[in-house]
Amino acid sequence: MSAPSRNVAVVGGGWAGCAAAVELARRGAAVTLFEQARTLGGRARGVEVHGRTLDNGQHILLGAYKHTLALFRRVGVDPARVLLRLPLQMRYPAGSGGMDFVAPRLPAPWHMMVALVRATGLARADKMAMARFSTAARWMGWQLDDDVSVSVLLDRFEQTPRLQRLMWHPLCLAALNTAPERASANVFLAVLRDSLGAKRAASDMLIPRLELGALLPQAAGRYLEARGGSVRSGAKAETLARTAAGWELAASGQALGGAWRGVFDAVVLATPPAQAATLLAPFAEAAGLAAQLHAFEHEPIATCYLQYGPDLRLPLPFCALLDAPGRRHFGQFVFDRGQLDPGQAGLLAVVVSAAGEAAALDQETLARGIAAQLDAAFPGLGLAAPQWQRVITEKRATFACTPGLARPANATVLAGLVLAGDYTAGDYPATLESAVRSGEAAAAIILRGDASSAKNGSLSHAGGKPGADSVT
Structure with missing residues (x-):
């Protein structure tokens, strides 16, 4: 089905907005994409550091990211060229007191069984606990009837302290960006379903070789413009109003020549929740939704x-x-960027998820502590004194993924206006794949012409029944 007469504004050029714009353009709509920043990408973008473009945060994708991988191909990006594919693994530096767990290239579930047998750094009790937990989770469909915290889930299934420390806690932080004590068990189980419980290829880890802007947003912008759409970077959406002709969007920015107004048949709000709530504030019937969006808690990533x-x-x-953390060793994962991109030889990226305590430190103190942590983990490499360091902190990187969190549907009570973002209803945490899926779902609602909660509902809850397929 095509929609050549639909004139749609997409407000927000992050991955959800880019996905919505591409899907709308692919199916014949006339699309104008507005992005407040100078470049597309939202919270997954490149920034300039010491004369080079680096990501504002390091990401790992999964082989199960079907929608994201399909979107790459649609806009002309070859996943095999831009992503390093590795088997599912949890590997610590040798001699650091961690574990070494790598899934071999075998069909599921044998890849996980063999990986567990071969894993080093885990005692027999740890391995038995992990096997029991995986079996029980599969038996119950990777879902609890009543959501609880990840910590409660792990204690309920008698996971050993060492296994929690080395496997479950790092996975929870990396995937949900929320501490296990307050993270949703059902969302965590959905992540495990598509990693530990998935087919081997779906469980593979995919690490970007390119900076995130070049990975998708730039290609999405080119795709949109090639199909007659328009990308307005540096354009801030100020207000929305309903008129007899449709949705009137007021925006401003140098790219627009100052103040600007335009009328559209439909609007996709692909902005962060608080910004979407501000644009919805004038509409009394959307007061409940606006309050819900304002109520989201957020977690930082450094x-x-x-x-x-x-x-x-x-x-x-x-x-x-x-x-x-007591020694200011906040790093949870380290990436050797030189092994991903030869132009970044000698550059290490260390990720701190749920980084509230770390983000409270000044950059110099945090970087010095992480350098000392690396030096202890890799003795003999001289990592205590880098040539330079830079900490990039996204203070509102994701929503806090807590048990039973109510997340809004794409459709709203306002006909012709839909939401898109990794925070919308679904059983996955805030990831690139959930953003892409949300953007495509928002586009589908507009193309059907039923962007109203009368047909779609306005609220959903995390931890509900799975969607078509799942990702971390």
């Missing part, structure tokens, strides 16, 4: 970049780290 000599090479492209 990424510490440390530059060493170009000959530096870690034993692995990425590995887990034993954190110790």
Whole structure:
């Protein structure tokens, strides 16, 4: 079905907005994409650091990211070229006191069974606990009737302290960006379903070789413009109003020549929740939705970049780290960017999820603590004194993924206006795949012409029945 007469504004050029714009353009709509920043990408974008473009945060995709991988191909990006594919793994530096768990290239479920048997750094009791938990989770459909915290879930299934420390807690932080004590067990189970419980290829880890802007947003912008659409970067949406002709959008920005107004048949709000709530504020019937959007709690992510000599090479492209916040060792994963992009030789990226405590430190103190952590994890490499370091903190990187969290549907009570974003209803946390799926779902509602809660409902809850397929 095409919609050549539909004139649609997409407000927000993050991954959800880009996905919505591409899907609308692909099916014949006339699309104008508005992005407040100078570049597309939203919270997954490139920033300039020491004369080079680096990501504002390090991401890992999964082979199960079907919608994201299909979108790459649609806009002319070859996943095999831009992503490093590795088997599912949780590997710590040798001798650091961690574990080494790698799924071999075998069909499911044998890849996980063999990985568990071969894993080092885990005692027999740890392995038995993990096997029992995986079996029980599969038996119950990777879902609880009543959502609880991840910590309660792990205790309920008698997971050993060491297994929690080395496997479950890092996975929870990486996937949900929420501490296990307050993270949703049902969302965590959905992540495990598509990693530990998935087919082997679906469980593969995919690490971007390119900065995130070049990975999708830039290609999406070119795709949109090639199909007659328009990308308005540096354009801030100020207000929305309903008129007899449709939705009137007022925006401003140098790219628009100052104040600007335009009328559209439909609007996709692909902005962060608080900004969407502000645009919805004038509409009394959307007061409940606006309040819900304002109520979202958020969690920060910090990424510490440390530059060493170009000959530096870690034993692995990425590995887990034993954190110790009391010693200012906040790093949870380290990525050797030189093994992903030869132009970044000697550059390490260390990720701190749920980074509230770390983000409270000044950049110099945090970077110095992480450098000391790396030096202890990789003795002999001289990592205590980098040539330069830079901490990039996204203070509102994701929503806090807590048990039973109510998340809004794409459709709203306002006909012709829909939401798109990784925070909308679904059983996955805030990820690139959930953003892409939400954008495509928003586009589908507009193309059907039923963007009203009268047909679609206005609220949903995390931890509901799974969608078509799942991702981390």
